[in-house]
Amino acid sequence: MSVFRIELTKEEQLRYISHLDYYNLLQRAIRRAKLPAAYSEGFNPHMKVSFASALAVGVTASAEYADVELTKDICQPEFFDKLSAVLPAGMRLLRVKKIVAHQHHKSMNALADMAVYAIQLPENVHSDAVMTAVNAFNATSEVLFLREKTGKGNKKGQVIKKIINIKEFVATDLQYDTANNVIIVNIKVSSNGSIKPAEVIASLQQKYLLQLDSNNILINRNALLSAGKNFIDLL
Template sequence: MAKLRLEITKGEEIRYISHLDYASAMERAIIRAKLPAAYSEGFNPHMKIAFASALAVGVTSQAEYMDLDFKEEVDLVEGVKRLAAKLPPGIRVKSAKYMPASIPALMAIVNLATYDVIVPLSGTEDYTAAQESVRRFNETQEVLYMRHTPKGRKEIEIKQYMDKPIQIFHEGKDIKLVIHIKITPTGSIKPGEVLAALASMFDLAVKKDSALIDRTGLYVATDKSCLTPIEIYG
């Protein structure tokens, strides 16, 4: 048995597929590449594959992480080459590494996500006013946001999940927000929800429905380091 950890992308071509469809695309590529994937036992065996953190529909990513169990170890370069040849547009392998069999699950260790949010300014809004909205958000100690789900409404305190102040940059008619979000055992916040709070509570005049959200990194962060899930083991 061998455990392979992959850093992969979710590009523009597949921005609007669900996490389940994304995982299925990876499984099909692994099968087509004829890699010796391990399966669970029982009446409904499934491929032993696990992701770090599910992406919302419409969000792209530069750095998704996936663990895949093999029945036997294959040459790393050859295995990645075979897999890459079978991946659909929008998914590419950035790095791969065999990991110790006893490592904790990705979902148990990843605790920080970073995002770039590109969003057009409204016609009457200027960059200086946008900067002021972001400044007020950053300096506010508590921001309560009402999350709407099929199960009902739930009030979320956003700032408990903010790892750093939001950074803002001017990009023509757009602004770019750089957002660092904590992933905790009790929950997290979505970058789209942060943007919605900025617009509704801090007068950020943007066309939020036209926002492009890209996850730029997932990390295992401590007081002393901030490493990717591949970097933490050598």
């Protein structure tokens, strides 16, 4: 048995597929590559592939991470070449690293503590207005935002409302690249929850009256980190 950690992209062609569909694409690629994937036991066995963190629909990623368990040992170049050759458009294999036994003790989901997002704003947005909103956001300790989501379980179908302080989940000041019209936001990830980059943008719109067409905003997750390192370099 062996376990490989892989670093993948989720590019523009796959922007609007769900995390489950992305997961299924990877599984199909592993089968096409004829890699000796391990499966769980029981009535409904599933391939032993685990991702670091689910990505929202409409968000691309420069680096997604997954652990893939195999039933027998193969060399790292063979794994990389076979899988890379069959991945669909929009999913590129960047790096692969074998996990040794003593390293595979905690899930990436549990280790993740920060996500770095690049928010590409529309070309027609005036940079002075964005800078004013970003500076005001950075200067305050509290940015309240009304989060609404549809309930699950016995609250299925209900709209659940909760007021959150966006600033509690932002790790550093927002950075605004005026030349490229991009906002960089570092978001904390923890067992206490997190926020979506879209909620940061929505708070800038609501609290600082920043006029943006949400349909023309592109969001990319540049990095997912644990103690400042990506999940390949952790090994």
